[in-house]
Amino acid sequence: MGIAENLKTIRKSIPGKVTLVAVSKTKPDEAIMEAYEAGHRDFGENKVQDLVAKQERLPDDIRWHMIGHLQSNKVKYLASFVHMLHGVDSLKLLEIINKEAEKYERVIDCLLQVRIAREETKFGLTEGDLKELLGSDAFREMKNVRIRGLMGMATYTENSEQIREEFRLLKRIFESLKATAFDKQDWFDQLSCGMSGDYDLAIEEGSNMVRIGSLIFGLRNY
Ligand SMILES: *Cc1c(COP(=O)(O)O)cnc(C)c1O
Secondary structure: OOHHHHHHHHHHHOOOOOEEEEEOOOOOHHHHHHHHHOOOOEEEEOOHHHHHHHHHHOOOOOEEEEOOOOOHHHHHHHOOOOOEEEEEOOHHHHHHHHHHHHHOOOOEEEEEEEOOOOOOOOOOEOHHHHHHHHHOHHHHOOOOEEEEEEEEOOOOOOOHHHHHHHHHHHHHHHHHHHHOOOOOOOOOOEEEOOOOOOHHHHHHOOOOEEEEOHHHHOOOOO
16 A cells, blocks of 8 residues: 555544654655655654755655654754654753754754653653653753653553553653643643554553554565
């Protein structure tokens, strides 16, 4: 099936309020343009260099999501245009994003990445880290970042019950922050979780932003 067709099928299977980020990493411009021509505007990349190169070549009204781990020395390349940063996992990184955004007189939307997977290898903040970050003076003084919500990645496993529990944990942390640190911030409303293999579970557990690559563009060969 073609890309436009795949998009249509996925779009039909998810609620309207769920944002679909088409993960175009490793895919050529033509593939992105096929989705674009079909009306799609939200695209995700996980490498700064690729994201910047594609942004320069492709239409201006694409909303670019940086979904991968972000190194602080690369924030400057994205700061003028990026739509959302999904993988923010430290106060230090947030401070740099704030500083770079200020140079362009922008406010950059960020998601804090939470470690929900039981696997050791995944990036992300623990619940304790989150409390510390959000409670810090340094965070309170930032004017050029806006925390829109949380992002998480489940363990890479066939065990859907485990995946479900991890998404549920993310949702619980999200709700708890919404009732405390973000109780007056209406914009704290985004929960980014779910990929090709588990997006249906994620939505059932409260996700309203899914990041889908292979189901739209086909398998990647690295
Ligand atoms: C690659 C990637 C995705 C999409 O993965 P698929 O399984 O192809 O849908 C989603 N989120 C992140 C952070 C990724 O790196």
